[in-house]
Amino acid sequence: DTGVSQDPRHKITKRGQNVTFRCDPISEHNRLYWYRQTLGQGPEFLTYFQNEAQLEKSRLLSDRFSAERPKGSFSTLEIQRTEQGDSAMYLCASSSPAGEITDTQYFGPGTRLTVL
């Protein structure tokens, strides 16, 4: 029984470069979430998929950010033209079908992005 996995665990890039992160959810989970966490803060919601459909995007998700979940399994988060303000931990979570309020999300280890 494997949990949520994310790759890479760490990414250092130069400002202006594009980066892509991958998330593999728990296999039977049909919901997948992306969050961003900066130092000293809790996770902030970015976007949410149910199967392959992207149902919700935060206003935090600027035009430079795009997320996909093409086959309803793994997901990718791409950041184009990275800025120093994008430096953060990017967390992925998944959950199984449940009531909307009781939706318990299980998180991956995160990808720590540093933009120089």
Add this chain to the structure above:
Amino acid sequence: AQKITQTQPGMFVQEKEAVTLDCTYDTSDQSYGLFWYKQPSSGEMIFLIYQGSYDEQNATEGRYSLNFQKARKSANLVISASQLGDSAMYFCAMREVYTGGFKTIFGAGTRLFVKA
């Protein structure tokens, strides 16, 4: 206004003693869910415990219990018999309805230090 407030940036507890981590929340909904997560230095968010707004009993999971006081809008986490491995960040979160769907909002966290 903050939706989730964790007023203790840091807490110290002696090993084997109990500790309470505070969480207050703000919502006008009747139906909502409350969660606690643990985040060790490795970065992964670990689900600890869930309390539904309609649950009459306080939730318990092993050494974790949630002291739910609905009228006061508080959902404090109680850790009994603290262990050195409990040293971590702890986040309180609330899932509620908003325009367009549901969302999970996290507090800023409390860092717990367990002393030997």
